Amino acid sequence: MKTFHGLILVLAASAAFAQTPVPTASPALAAPPLRARVMEFGGALSNDGFKMRDRLWTGKVEPGAPQRLAVNLFRGNHYWFCAAVDTESENPRVSLFGPDGRPVTGLDHRESGLAAVGVTAETTGQYFVEVETAGGPASDFCLLYLFK
Numbered sequence: 001m002k003t004f005h006g007l008i009l010v011l012a013a014s015a016a017f018a019q020t021p022v023p024t025a026s027p028a029l030a031a032p033p034l035r036a037r038v039m040e041f042g043g044a045l046s047n048d049g050f051k052m053r054d055r056l057w058t059g060k061v062e063p064g065a066p067q068r069l070a071v072n073l074f075r076g077n078h079y080w081f082c083a084a085v086d087t088e089s090e091n092p093r094v095s096l097f098g099p100d101g102r103p104v105t106g107l108d109h110r111e112s113g114l115a116a117v118g119v120t121a122e123t124t125g126q127y128f129v130e131v132e133t134a135g136g137p138a139s140d141f142c143l144l145y146l147f148k
Helices: 030-046
Strands: 056-063 067-073 078-085 092-097 107-111 114-120 125-133 140-147
Touching: 030 067, 030 078, 030 114, 030 140, 056 067, 056 107, 056 125, 067 078, 067 140, 125 140
Parallel strands: 092 114
Antiparallel strands: 056 140, 067 125, 078 114, 078 140, 092 125, 107 114
């Protein structure tokens, strides 16, 4: 798979992340309602000076089997990772893990079918974004990445 603006799909992650499949990076797979929902949220962040990456990441997420994506973040930059799932009754969660594998705390936003986390990178390095759902059937998801 190819690198895009510092975002690399995880093909072989560290041992802590090796058991989880990675999302397919294909904008064509994003259902129009998912794309519209995540773009609407991202658009609001754009009004605050955040720039959207010009690619969306999509895939299928099952309860208990989160999808992970490796991203390269730069110290001092602000980031938002936003995900929408196809079933609004689902409660998705977006989490970020630092280069050391520990959770990174940030601003959480959650609503029915949509979740986001906003962080400021404390160090430069490879981080892992995780999208998961609490229950129900497998769901398609669409992930958007913003920075400033």
